[in-house]
Amino acid sequence: MEKYSSALDGVFVALADPTRRAVIRRLGQGPASVGDLAGEAPMTLPSFMKHVRMLESSGLISTSKAGRVRTCELNRNRFGLINDWLGDQKAIWRERTDRLEQFVTKEDKS
């Protein structure tokens, strides 16, 4: 149970901030430089960079530097982790529902 644990920690922490979700939303449309991304955020560059690094260490984005510009890109596959977790959770609900139905059926018989 609860495999992917530490990876999920990072992903959920990364998604728990509006600034970072905005970055992810923006990167959904394609890669962008740190400067471009920071332009939309109401904070100084060093502060914004911390968000970028957190997103990168969570695996949700990757970045690379060319010249003096660092470009950020979304790692779409990383979102599979959330999908899977959500799927697992729903599976548990389904099992329970099944057992409840079984229970109801048994009660009906007796």
Add this chain to the structure above:
Amino acid sequence: MEKYSSALDGVFVALADPTRRAVIRRLGQGPASVGDLAGEAPMTLPSFMKHVRMLESSGLISTSKAGRVRTCELNRNRFGLINDWLGDQKAIWRERTDRLEQFVTKEDKS
């Protein structure tokens, strides 16, 4: 854009901890008392209670007290928030893919 912002903050923060995800997993099988839930967590009761309160304030669970026992229950509908957010994100990817295809098609024609 980015409606639900503050609600998502709370939900993602709540999910960012293994102890809390374990509680959610357990509650997927049905309601349980704080005591029962705490039994599986490697920490003292007061510490555990903080997790419960955080889960409740995020809206992922609700609790109610009967006598001296507080019972916790999952709010499955709250998970729709994550589903929707994930859906929005995928929609953005799809739009981009569509535009890319359009672009490729145009290039083909010329």
Add this chain to the structure above:
DNA sequence: CCCACACTTAACGCAAGGGCTAAGTATTTG
């Protein structure tokens, strides 16, 4: 070669998260 540009590093302040112990409250239960 010098300066502007695009980060990057360092150092700090404050609030919140996650854990603990100790003591308190409110219900049973014997």
Add this chain to the structure above:
DNA sequence: CAAATACTTAGCCCTTGCGTTAAGTGTGGG
């Protein structure tokens, strides 16, 4: 009614998160 049960509150500690300013590094353009 006394004692056990099931939380609850209060207070403390340490780490991490999020923001700041100030100064530094490396590239690119004039």
